[in-house]
Amino acid sequence: MTVIAIKDEFSRYPAGRYREDGPYNGQRFREDFLVPALQQNADKILIKLDGVRGYNSSFLDEAFGGLVRNGFSAAELLNRLQLESQDKSLIEEIKGYIKDQSNISTSV
Amino acid sequence: MEYANLITWILVIGGWIAVHFATLSRERRKESREAVSKIIDDLRLIESLAVVFNTSDKYDFSCSVSLIWRVDRAIKTLQRVPLKTLHIPTELLIRFRQALTTNTDKSSFLAQAHDSEIVNEIHHITDELIDEIEVAKYLIFS
Numbered sequence: 402m403t404v405i406a407i408k409d410e411f412s413r414y415p416a417g418r419y420r421e422d423g424p425y426n427g428q429r430f431r432e433d434f435l436v437p438a439l440q441q442n443a444d445k446i447l448i449k450l451d452g453v454r455g456y457n458s459s460f461l462d463e464a465f466g467g468l469v470r471n472g473f474s475a476a477e478l479l480n481r482l483q484l485e486s487q488d489k490s491l492i493e494e495i496k497g498y499i500k501d502q503s504n505i506s507t508s509v
Numbered sequence: 510m511e512y513a514n515l516i517t518w519i520l521v522i523g524g525w526i527a528v529h530f531a532t533l534s535r536e537r538r539k540e541s542r543e544a545v546s547k548i549i550d551d552l553r554l555i556e557s558l559a560v561v562f563n564t565s566d567k568y569d570f571s572c573s574v575s576l577i578w579r580v581d582r583a584i585k586t587l588q589r590v591p592l593k594t595l596h597i598p599t600e601l602l603i604r605f606r607q608a609l610t611t612n613t614d615k616s617s618f619l620a621q622a623h624d625s626e627i628v629n630e631i632h633h634i635t636d637e638l639i640d641e642i643e644v645a646k647y648l649i650f651s
């Protein structure tokens with residue numbers, strides 16, 4: 402299992418959707434951390450969300466919903482990504498972005 | 510005589526235990542009610558900050574960061590003891606984060622009018638969250 406602890410490997414201060422929004426944006430987290438981890442053979446990827454000062458919704462949408470826009474299927478993501486946080490709303494919000502993007506992709 | 514003494518002692522100790530736990534329970538309810546008052550004050554403060562941030566002509570990075578951190582802290586506080594006993598719906602917490610952090614990116618920031626959809630939603634979701642907290646407080650802590 403691949404483990405990504407955001408506070409240790411990325412930043413304690415993630416924010417923003419795109420690279421121009423700051424150094425620790427959602428696009429960068431997706432492209433530099435999530436996509437490489439998903440492209441490796443690791444079956445499950447544990448993402449530890451706790452220990453950061455907060456997430457804005459655009460970071461979460463770009464990082465996780467963006468994976469569906471990149472071509473990963475929602476079913477695969479929901480199966481392989483294991484989200485860990487004491488904040489239940491964070492996990493549900495991320496799953497919502499993955500499912501929403503999947504619905505948009507299938508309805509287009 | 511000894512039997513009477515024993516009964517007296519049992520009553521004294523039993524009474525002390527009952528009073529102790531009643532006091533403890535009252536103190537915990539009081540602490541919980543104070544925590545509710547504090548989170549409501551915090552939510553109103555966050556609402557004001559969000560309106561100031563969104564209606565500013567220029568993007569304010571430090572205000573954006575402060576807003577994101579305060580929203581995160583409030584959501585976490587609502588899911589920890591003693592406030593987790595309020596059982597605020599997760600969906601409401603998600604909508605709160607979405608409404609208050611939706612316009613916090615520098616690349617897409619748009620100054621909002623006071624009657625814009627974003628500002629209205631900030632007021633609406635904050636009111637909804639506070640209503641939910643107050644109803645739960647009444648049902649659980651009173």
